[in-house]
Amino acid sequence: MEKLVSSWYKNKSLPESYKFPPETRPGNLLVHTSKTIPVIDLVQNRADIVRKILKSSEEYGFFQVVNHGVPEDVMNGSMDVFKEFFEMPAEDKAAMLHSEDPRNRCRLSTSSANYAWEKVHHWRDKLRHPCLPLQDCIKHWPEKPIRYREVVATFSTEITKLGLRILELVAEGLGLESEYFEGKLSESMMLSVNHYPPCPDPSLTLGLSKHCDPDLITILHQGDVYGLQVFNNGEWIGVEPLHNALVVNIGNLLQIISNDKLKSVEHRVVTNSRVARTTAAFFISPSDDSIIEPAKPLIGDVSVYRACEFKEFMLHYLPNLENNEVVMKHFKLQA
Numbered sequence: 117m118e119k120l121v122s123s124w125y126k127n128k129s130l131p132e133s134y135k136f137p138p139e140t141r142p143g144n145l146l147v148h149t150s151k152t153i154p155v156i157d158l159v160q161n162r163a164d165i166v167r168k169i170l171k172s173s174e175e176y177g178f179f180q181v182v183n184h185g186v187p188e189d190v191m192n193g194s195m196d197v198f199k200e201f202f203e204m205p206a207e208d209k210a211a212m213l214h215s216e217d218p219r220n221r222c223r224l225s226t227s228s229a230n231y232a233w234e235k236v237h238h239w240r241d242k243l244r245h246p247c248l249p250l251q252d253c254i255k256h257w258p259e260k261p262i263r264y265r266e267v268v269a270t271f272s273t274e275i276t277k278l279g280l281r282i283l284e285l286v287a288e289g290l291g292l293e294s295e296y297f298e299g300k301l302s303e304s305m306m307l308s309v310n311h312y313p314p315c316p317d318p319s320l321t322l323g324l325s326k327h328c329d330p331d332l333i334t335i336l337h338q339g340d341v342y343g344l345q346v347f348n349n350g351e352w353i354g355v356e357p358l359h360n361a362l363v364v365n366i367g368n369l370l371q372i373i374s375n376d377k378l379k380s381v382e383h384r385v386v387t388n389s390r391v392a393r394t395t396a397a398f399f400i401s402p403s404d405d406s407i408i409e410p411a412k413p414l415i416g417d418v419s420v421y422r423a424c425e426f427k428e429f430m431l432h433y434l435p436n437l438e439n440n441e442v443v444m445k446h447f448k449l450q451a
C-alpha cells in the first residue's frame with residue numbers, strides 16, 4: 117500500500133513521480149485574481165437567488181454561497197477535527213490504510229483512486245466515507261480524534277439540508293418541480309476530506325489534476341488557504357477563500373439531467389510551499405440504480421444524452437476521470 121504524503125514529505129525534495137509533464141503542470145502559479153466565481157447571498161429575494169444560481173451554473177459551473185445557514189462554529193469545529201485527524205501519528209492513521217474489508221467503507225488513501233496505474237502521483241492524502249443514511253454510516257467513521265463522529269455528524273446533517281435547498285432552487289430555476297431531485301436522486305452523500313501538505317515545488321505538481329465531479333452537486337468547505345482553480349473561457353481562474361463561505365459546483369449528472377443547460381466544469385488544485393491545506397468536499401449523488409437522463413421538460417427538440425444507470429456512469433467515469441470529454445461523449449446520443 118502506498119504511503120501517505122503527510123507521513124514523509126518533511127525535508128524532502130519533490131520526487132520524480134510527482135512531477136507533472138510540462139503541459140499539465142501549473143508552472144506559473146499566478147492566475148487571474150480579477151476574475152473569480154460569483155458569490156451568492158442566500159438571504160435575499162428568492163427569485164434573485166434562483167436567477168443567480170442558474171446564471172453562475174451556466175457560465176462557470178461554480179459559485180460560492182454566504183449566509184447559507186450552516187453555523188460558523190459547526191464549520192470551524194469540523195475543520196479543526198479534520199486537521200487534527202491528519203496531524204495524528206502515522207500509526208493511528210495506518211490502522212485505516214490496510215483494511216481488507218470491503219464493507220469498511222471509510223478509506224484513507226493518497227493521490228487519486230488510480231494510484232497503482234496513474235503516471236504521476238498527486239500531492240494529496242484523502243479520507244473518504246459515506247454520510248447517508250447517517251445511522252448506518254457513522255459506525256464506520258474514524259474513532260479518533262474522539263470528537264470526530266459527533267462533530268462531523270452535525271456538519272454533515274447541515275450540509276444535507278443545504279444541499280437539498282440548493283437542489284430545490286436549481287430545480288425551480290430549470291422550470292422543474294421543486295422536489296425533482298428529492299428521494300433516490302439525492303440519496304447518497306460521500307465526504308472527501310482532502311489534505312495537501314506544504315509542497316517543496318508547487319510549480320511542478322498538483323494536489324488534484326483537472327477533473328469534473330461525477331455527482332449532482334458538490335459542496336466544498338475550502339477553509340482559508342487558496343488552491344482551487346476552475347477552468348473558464350480557456351484559462352484557469354482562482355477561487356478566492358472567503359471565510360465561512362461554501363463553494364458549490366455542478367456535477368456531470370446535473371449537466372446530463374439539465375440537458376446541457378448547466379455545466380459541469382473542470383477544476384484542479386494547486387499546492388503551496390508554506391502551509392498545509394485541508395478541505396472537505398461533500399458529493400451529493402443518486403442511488404446506484406437511479407436512472408440518469410435529461411429531464412423530460414428540458415428536452416425540447418433534442419435530447420443530448422441517453423439514459424443510463426448511475427452505476428454504469430461510474431464504471432465509465434473512473435477509468436477516464438482526467439478526460440471529461442471522453443466521459444460525457446460516451447453518454448451522448450449524437451457524436
Ligand SMILES: O=C(O)CCC(=O)C(=O)O
Pocket residue numbers: 308310324329336338343344383385395397
Ligand atoms: O480541495 C479542493 O479544493 C477541491 C477538491 C475536489 O475538487 C474534489 O475532491 O473533487
Ligand SMILES: [Fe+2]
Pocket residue numbers: 327328329334383
Ligand atoms: Fe472536484
